[in-house]
Amino acid sequence: MTRLATITWRSGPPAAIDEELALFDDGVAWLVLRTPRRAAGMVGTFATRPGPADLEALGGAGPGPHAFDLAGGPQDAATAALRAVADRVAAAALGTPRAAARFEAGTLGPVAGGRLSMAILVTGAGTRAVRFELDPARCTVHFASADRQPVAWFPLPELGSGFVTPDAEGLGGLRRRARVRPGELGATAFEIAAPGAAATVAIEVAGRLEEGPPDERAPRPFSVRTAPAPIPGAASVSPGQTP
């Protein structure tokens, strides 16, 4: 299988988006999310077969990589046209995950004695198990107030286990590779000191993603931020604002 074109969506820090679309000569376009701009908390691979016109447009653009800067302003017509096609194909691919993981922050109860019991949750999606391993040293926990002001952030406390299903089956992910099958849910629980003013908590989950286009052999780093989860019993998020 030969790669015909590579398209990337990037942005500078602090968002540091890292998405890649790879078109192969079998007519399949692979989308790889390592730091996504959408689908909060989701990383992994997605695949789709673009229609003939899109296939021609992407393939005809040359091998690239064609990089789209998400923080950039208006583009020239040719670039904008290519991006429109790539965006369309990527959006289609998102609907057909191949091996993807969605991370969420889970709170297990109200703050007790200044401590919050919580978990990183992962759900598999696609047609095969997604493989990854956490890098706890690069993970952080972010607290925000009811009016969405950042309150504090902390390094992820030491995890005792990898991801575990509700039936207590281990999925791995901590000091060993995780394999999370489609639809499977896993959690890794931890406790953390919660600032009094905190109303929501989100987790920056980082590690090594062992999924990629078929011509990539080695794992690559990923980093993804979960949507903020409300802390039970804390002041609710201000009206008119999405958490």
Added chain:
Amino acid sequence: MREHRDQQHHGGGQRRGESPRRASDPDVSPRATAALVERVRGRLADAGPGAGAGADSSVTEGITTRQLMALQGMVGNEVVSSVMRTVAQRVPVTAPDPTETLYNQTSATGQATARSYGSGGTVSYDMVRAGDTGVTVTVRIKFLNQNRNSVDPASPGAPAGTPPLGTLLGSPTEIPVDDPDNRRAWATDMASRAVAIWNGRLTLVEGAAATPAAGTAATPAAGTAPATPPSPAPAAGATPATPPGGPPVAVAPRRLPVTFTSVPVFGLSDPADTQIIVHPMATVAGTPGQPIDSGNYYLNKGTYGNDDAVIAAHEYGHLLGIPDEYSQNSAQLNALIHQAAPGGAPSGGPALDKASIQRMVLKSLRQPLYDALRAALGPVTAAMRAQKGKVRTAMVAAAKGGVTDAAVTAELTRMLTARAEGRIAPSIPAAVAFETTRNFSSRSVGGSAVDAGFSVGSLTDAISGAYWDALYGAERASVAVPGVGNVTVDVADSVSNTTASGGANAASAAGVASTTVSGSGAAGGAGPGGPAAGGAGGGTAPTPGLPAITPPPTLVSQLTALPATWSAAGSLLETGVTPASFAKAMTATLKSGDAAAIAAAAALSAGRRPRKSRTVGEMYRRAYRMVQAASADAATQVAADLVRETVKPTLATSVSQLTGSIDDAVNRVMGTTPSGVAALGTPDPNMTALVRSMKTTLDANKTAAAANPGRDPMGPSRTGAAPAMDVTYSYEGLMGSSTTRALRVDQFGPLVDNFNGRFLNPGEQRYRAEVR
């Protein structure tokens, strides 16, 4: 502390660092000064007791600086300061908003390429000095409504003249007060969040920084009032004179904390410092024509999940005129270093070059090393599998002891109680005891976990994964740049492409990888004929009459030897595979499983949630499943940890030795003196070739960048040369990659200059920034 300062100056007349007043000047004659006192008093009385708070400077209007200085001489600093302290001065400030060049694009060859950003105009904000209590910087942001073109002009049927995607169409309009998406509230929230990270960080401090050593006067910056000269040291044996009233009093510098605020305005004609379009929920960021940028905010970012508080704070820095500090070429970084550390800049250059080459080599070797190790792990996995029996025995014992640990049984009891109807509760302790003893097969659980964890595939994944982590960690380790802070060296894919199959450095990299991993260097590509096969680690054939030189241990040989250490007393097997470690892992697994169950239940409707155990039999079956699953995971984790912890130090040492080898080669290539070459050891020709290649690339980058130096090589015209780069640099602070929230003093230079240019009270020294 303020009182002490005023006492010292009261009645002293001339303040430190000021010119003596000229008695012959009629403007500051005793009579004129006395009149001034009355004038100021009168104005203060007219203004009332609250004079100053939010007022302009009418109290001192019409009084020259020299007159005020004379006033100080007559009535003392305390009185004059009390006048000035009550006066809030407000000044609109403008500062350049230069265009900026960022290397955040990628060429077809994987090099970093540049684009120009920024308005190239000015930024503006209000600065208010509230006497001696603080400074407030306010940016007014006008939030408006405007559509962007989302029609692809190249698409069939696009009307003629369709502008490029993303072009703002027509003129902006006000966001309605009753906007269905409540965009005004959202924008207000965004405006306040933008400043949260800035506040409490900057203080303006009067006077020059403390001198670095006694008797050494700091060199004042251009335009800075000279610092007070040090007092002459007393003669030996002399007792310093004590001023009346006690010992010398330390003078505390005046300190003005700076508060940053952000005020949203919504009227088309409202004055504002910047303008941002807020797109409604119906418009999704990231779709065609809707790129996120500093002038366009989106309520609907899809489910985009990055830390928008940090993004907002970063963007606020731009509203103050502070440019980005990420994705910089070498010349840009050099300019940044000079800005941050004008005195010490040159010293950082060579060290940064060495670090750059080291990171280039490391990145180019990551894949070849990873591949080489995976391919060579056969003996290692065999050696580990040969110890499987020992591990199994230890694991069985650990499982048997660990499963009955009090923490495990307590967690099991808690979880089962939560999942059983109340009347079943009395039976739970017996069920836990039964399932963890008589009905628990430690042999089965421990044996299965070790069998799975010690399969060739599992061991290969575990060891190669640990190697990848060690290599990646070394490659991404930041470099401390004097005066600036931590900088990340970003090596472009073009560099690692050179060691991919068919790449210019593929043979050299394969040689280094092979030498590093197995000690048998492949023929390289160092030049005609390539470097000697065998490399540095391949051993040397014995010279007749001399003993053979034993080759140094290779990574594979070291890894292969590790499992044998498990037989020794105090080994990782003995200390790592224990009932305590098993119990710790199993307790954690149960807690994580509980968290997953809570999350799963929350996602289901009440009617579909797993029901509680209604009978003792159901509860026993549930207890059995939980014990079996959690113990299996605990055993798997303990086995994985044994392997990981066993190989980790060896892999870390290997990576450290590799970076040392790279550094040696860098030193050699970058010009070790002839007398020092011997100390560097026998060169590995493949490594030398690789380093030489990377140095050539870096030198070419530097030469190309130096041709158009400065922070903004593309310039205001956006057409300046910014050649593609293989290495770029990102400062880790808030205005860089935002890895940290760090800010630096030099970033506030224009703001401080504005303050000093407009707000200094008579007799005050210039202020400097203090940042935390």
